[in-house]
Amino acid sequence: MPGKIKVLYTIPNFDTAGSGKALLKIASRLDKTLFEPHICCFHDKGEFFKIVKSSGIPVHLYPYTTPMIPRLRGVKNAWKISRFFKKGAFDLIHSFHYADDYSEGLAARLAGIKWVFTKKNMNWGASSWKLRSKIASGIVAQNTDMIKDFFPGFKNVALIGRGVDTSEFKPLSPATHLIDEFNLPAEAKVILMVANLVPVKGAEVLLEAFNTIANRFDNLYLFYVGDNQSDYGDEIKSLAAQSPKNDRIIFTGKRLDVKDFHSITDIFVLPTLDEGRREGSPVSLLEAMASGSFSLASDVPGIRDQLSSLQDQLFSPASGRELSDKLSKYLSYEEESMKSLIEDQLRVVREKFTIEREVKDHENFYLKILGKS
Secondary structure, eight states: OOOOOEEEEEEEEEEOOHHHHHHHHHTTTSOOTTTTEEESSSSSSSSSHHHHHHHOOEEEEEOOOOOOOOOHHHHHHHHHHHHHHHTTSEEEEEEEOOOOOOHHHHHHHHOOOEEEEOOSSSSOOOOOOOHHHHSSSEEEEEHHHHHHHHHHTTTSSEEEEOOOOOTTOOOOOOOOHHHHHHHHHOOOOOEEEEEEGGGOOOHHHHHHHHHHHHSSSEEEEEEEEEEOOSHHHHHHHHHTTTTTTTGEEEOOOOOSSSHHHHHHHSEEEEEEOOSTTSSSSSSHHHHHTTTTEEEEEESTHHHHHHHHTTTGEEEHHHHHHHHHHHHHHTTTOHHHHHHHHHHHHHHHHHHHHHHHHHHHHHHHHHHHHTTTT
């Protein structure tokens, strides 16, 4: 494809799928008259890899990183990796690697190829992140706090938050198969959290809030949708079993019909804690907003960007009391008032957080890095 810009997207694997899905959504939507996307990962394991393979985007299996200690061996291995990059004649490499590895960037430099990476969470700590950042030709930051905390004074840092496919996530009629599956009464009110259960997600905060208000709202249900097969997941399930309303707390595990859960949801909650790796730009919140689920989320980096114009829908991280007050407030709203709030959410997503906007921002970023804008 002469004249097109060859972009190589790198990611360790597609097993965990979260970052991999974000990568594929961008790569598959690039303007093909300007760009030729490629993907490189370590192996072909995981169900999502089959979807990646079927996309038609060329996929390369190659160990594109190397340990940098001992240093001399690391440099030699980086040079070998640079030959792979050079052979591919890539114009730009975009790393979706979540770790602080800098060997990939070094290899790209040795090959004379522009190299950029996306910072996907608020974890830092190691000096390797600083070196990774200095090597990069450009950096994609996913929220404003990230730029302020990690990249002050850095050139070629682009703020590009996540986007959602509004043709997939949109208001739907209530999914009758879920109502039947979980035997929900007609007057049920549903609180939903969509996340793999890891400590940073703060699932216990939502459980505390639910227990506080459950007696005041008949037929109030709490759904946790996402992988719960972990020590933390077991801890949350154990806490839920002790609740006097444990029969209304449902752990579904991983589901492919997440958008259908939004159709039966009254309030979506993302109670992320302000500790550990924290959020970068959580797409689950955008999916909920785009689907017409009224959303509450903790006031932490990434989330506060997404709800910057909907301030009352933020609550202090780890505050079960504040969350329970907000849940009580909005569960008591009249239907017409709630419809107006949901319309505000839909407007925010359509104006600021579509997948089309995210892809266009990436395209413009690439052109700038390559001096073609």
